[in-house]
Amino acid sequence: MRAVVYRGVNDLRLETVPVPPIGPNELLVKVAVCGVCPTDIKKIQYGTVPPPRIFGHETAGVIARLGPGVSKLGWKIGDRVALHHHVPCQDCHFCRHHAFAQCETYKRTGITAGFQPAGGGYAEYVRVLPFVLPGVVKIPAKNSFAEGALLEPVNTVLKAVRRLSLLRGDVVLVAGQGPIGLMFTRLLQLAGAQVIATDLLAPRLRLARKFGAKWTLLAQTGRAELPLRPDARQRVPASTLNPQLLGAATCLGEAVRRRKRSGDGSSLIHRATRGCGLDAAVIAVPSDAVVQQALQLVRGGGQVLLFAHTKRGTPASLSAACGGEGRGEVACSNSHLPSPNFPLDLASVCLDEKDLLGSYSSDFTLQDEVARLVFSRQLDVRNLISHFFPLEQTAAAIRLASKPTEDSLKIIVTL
């Protein structure tokens, strides 16, 4: 079968590999589509895992073969299915604490097209291992494979939304309106929040309105200016910001300033929250400076949720533009805060009782709810998909996803 094999940093090759054999309680699925996800992009571009591997984990397709014992679980050849490559054991200490992403079973990848299991969606067929069978979801006849493929990222976003303690009418800022940020905007709106959406790209803000944002702010990079804050006493002098990071990191603050200049007389956040400060901020861009600014913009007792700080060890702002989007791999890694360039006043956590949270990956217990939201189109993920690429152009699909343009959003590889 054809597969796109990762052979080293930025080295993806279309190769012919064997169709993976399956064993008892396993499925062979003929892949129809696979979403391009930032966590795979990071692995490909930074070489964080050794080659060879076949990536792609937002996979949907048709059951092509059943391993012994699997038919009694109700699966049939020809079923249209969406897959989850991580499923927790639901029994260990972490699972009992609902920390599924820390479960040892969850950390294993249960879908492969060959080599070390890595998702395998960029191949014609994938093998579904027994421990991820509970993560296989039937796609209704009226829904597309692409809708099925987006269950997994939507799940990660709903899980993160559930980490926030929100009341109806609360004001939440979502920094970054890529596919993930837009999912946040819509799911927060469905949860009764009033969303302020920011991004560097104007077309994304227009979409954010469609996805339920009450206010949108166009962000800009490259200015060493700090935002207006509800509490001026918390103002940090601009000189404490690392100028290297400013190119990618001032989007949130600049957005607020622009709004002020545009003549409404008071900052949007100030007005929207009646001077109280944001109830929460979701950081869907890998920028440390935006996190720091958000910590200043949330009210006492408010929450800042990190969703894109997935790269350990270096300030993330150096590695990605603010208009991009990411998905958390390591929630709130110690390596990001505090860093010498971004002093974090820990009194904001202690005295002001602000929470700094992270969220990574999916929550198995939300699977049915996510399927309802997506398949009913209450969250219409079709509006998030901008490009379809054939398998042989997977490298181009990944390049585009890693450097979003005005008209690019979620990118799907089709087979």
Ligand SMILES: [Zn+2]
């Ligand atoms: Zn993903």
Ligand SMILES: [Zn+2]
């Ligand atoms: Zn577990």
